Amino acid sequence: xxxxxxxxxxxxxxVVTCEVAPPKGINLEKVSRHxxxxxxxxxxxxxxxxxSSVMRFPSIGGALLVKEMGGEPILQMTCRDRNRLALQAExxxxxxxxxxxxxxxxxxxxxxxxxxxxxxxxxxxxxQLLAAVxxxxxxxxxxxxxxxxxxxxxxxxxxxxxxxxxxxxxxxFEKKIEAGAEFIQTQAVYDLDKLxxxxxxxxxxxxxxxxGIILLTSAPMARFMNKNIAGVNVPQxxxxxxxxxxxxxxxxxxxxxxxxxxxxxxxxxxCDGVHIMAIGxxxxxxxxxxxxxVSPASx
Numbered sequence: 013x014x015x016x017x018x019x020x021x022x023x024x025x026x027v028v029t030c031e032v033a034p035p036k037g038i039n040l041e042k043v044s045r046h047x048x049x050x051x052x053x054x055x056x057x058x059x060x061x062x063x064s065s066v067m068r069f070p071s072i073g074g075a076l077l078v079k080e081m082g083g084e085p086i087l088q089m090t091c092r093d094r095n096r097l098a099l100q101a102e103x104x105x106x107x108x109x110x111x112x113x114x115x116x117x118x119x120x121x122x123x124x125x126x127x128x129x130x131x132x133x134x135x136x137x138x139x140q141l142l143a144a145v146x147x148x149x150x151x152x153x154x155x156x157x158x159x160x161x162x163x164x165x166x167x168x169x170x171x172x173x174x175x176x177x178x179x180x181x182x183x184x185f186e187k188k189i190e191a192g193a194e195f196i197q198t199q200a201v202y203d204l205d206k207l208x209x210x211x212x213x214x215x216x217x218x219x220x221x222x223x224g225i226i227l228l229t230s231a232p233m234a235r236f237m238n239k240n241i242a243g244v245n246v247p248q249x250x251x252x253x254x255x256x257x258x259x260x261x262x263x264x265x266x267x268x269x270x271x272x273x274x275x276x277x278x279x280x281x282x283c284d285g286v287h288i289m290a291i292g293x294x295x296x297x298x299x300x301x302x303x304x305x306v307s308p309a310s311x
Contacts, residue, residue, distance in 0.1 A: 015112040017056040017084050018166035021195055021220045026278050027285030028306060029056040029086060029197070029222060030297045032078070034069035040077060043069075046294040051083030053298055053307070058115060058197075058287070061088040065125025072102055075111045086168075087111050092119030095135040096144065096154050103148055107163030115168050115197065116141040116188075138169050139184070142191035168195035170224075172243030173210035174203060181243070182213065189217050197287040199243045200226040202250060204276060211283055221283040225274060227290040227300065228266040231255040267296065271303025278306055 020027050032046050050057060059074035075085035087106055089099065103114065118138045122130045136144065144154055151162040169188040175181045185196070196214075201207045201223050214221055226244075228234050231254045234246040250269060257265040274286050290296050301307060 013110060013112055013164055015084065015166050017086060017113045018194070020055040021166070021284070025285075026306065027055045027220070027222060028053075028288065028301065029058060029285070030054050030288040030290070030294065031058045031060060032074065032294055033060050033063060033292065034071065034074040036066070036068050038069065040069070043074065044077065044081065047078050047081045047083050049295060050297055051078070051081060053301065054084075054288075055285075056084045056086045056113060058086045058088055061090045061117070061119075062093065062125070063120075065092065065120045065122045065127070065130075067125070067127055072106060072111075075106065076109060079109065079111060084113070085111050086113040086115055088115045088117060089141065090117045090119030091134055091136045091138065091141055092122065092132050095133050099136065099141060100144060100148060100153055103145060103165070104159075104163060107165065112164060113166045113168075114145060115170070116145065116193075117170065139187045139191040142167055142169060142188060142193055146192040166194055167192055168197060169193045170199060171196050171210075172199040174199070174201060174206050174245050175243040176245075178210070185214070186217075189219050193219060195220040195222065195284075197222045198224040200224045200237070200241075200246075200289070202246050202273075204273065204282065207277075208282055214283075220285070222285040222287040223277055223283050224287045224289060225270050225300075227270055227288070227293060227296065228254055228262075229291075229293065230262045230266075263293075263296075267300055267303050270300050271305075274300070274304035274306060278304065 057078050059071045061071035071088050075087045078085035116138045122132050145165050145167045148163055151159045171185045172181050231251050234251045237244045238246055254262050254265050288297050
């Protein structure tokens with residue numbers, strides 16, 4: 013079954029996805045509001061999988077909720093918490109519920125999260141998980157056994173185009189495409205000239221690229237990302253711009269920064285779309301899109 017997200021990617025339109033974080037608990041009221049707000053405004057909603065190694069409501073549960081509410085889920089799966097049996101089983105379960113989009117991730121170290129004594133599994137990495145997806149589609153599991161019914165997925169992965177040095181990322185990028193990635197969502201980008209440089213290389217491959225846009229909510233947040241998130245580099249002029257915003261105006265300034273970036277990516281056709289990460293403030297995604305001048309009708 014071809015997903016609507018896959019159809020959007022193949023159509024050549026400017027694709028817009030966003031991230032929705034499940035709650036830490038079973039109260040789904042807030043995430044349900046976000047899903048209801050966004051389901052008709054974006055081409056897909058990524059449901060994060062214990063983001064930053066913080067235990068939360070499961071990604072598969074969030075993806076099911078998106079599906080039940082009429083949205084298009086993109087299931088995030090990390091290799092940190094499950095071995096190959098559990099990963100394959102979850103992929104089969106997802107496909108049985110018509111969740112046909114998956115973003116394959118290796119996963120953050122458990123030392124970054126709130127269960128530091130947990131044991132990371134990492135039986136597979138993201139490229140191997142992509143390969144597992146393609147193996148299941150052929151009607152086999154990783155043990156070489158036949159399946160009773162094979163799934164169909166639109167599978168993707170991530171890349172960090174602003175990494176320094178960038179060469180290891182390019183090697184991983186090619187490996188993920190060879191393993192079967194149809195789309196790539198980038199880590200946060202703030203230097204569009206660097207994104208252009210990356211795209212001049214990436215265009216030789218048959219893969220759709222969505223630029224990651226993280227909403228900056230404060231100068232301390234920007235400094236934290238620079239210090240703690242590999243491959244993210246918020247330029248000092250942007251940090252200064254947010255620092256100089258009037259009291260209570262940092263968030264509005266963050267939207268003012270994100271909107272024109274998306275607009276430029278769209279108007280200059282730098283890549284195939286954007287992936288908006290308004291971490292903890294998903295209700296602002298429509299405002300960011302409006303600031304960028306993009307909407308379901310215009311993209």
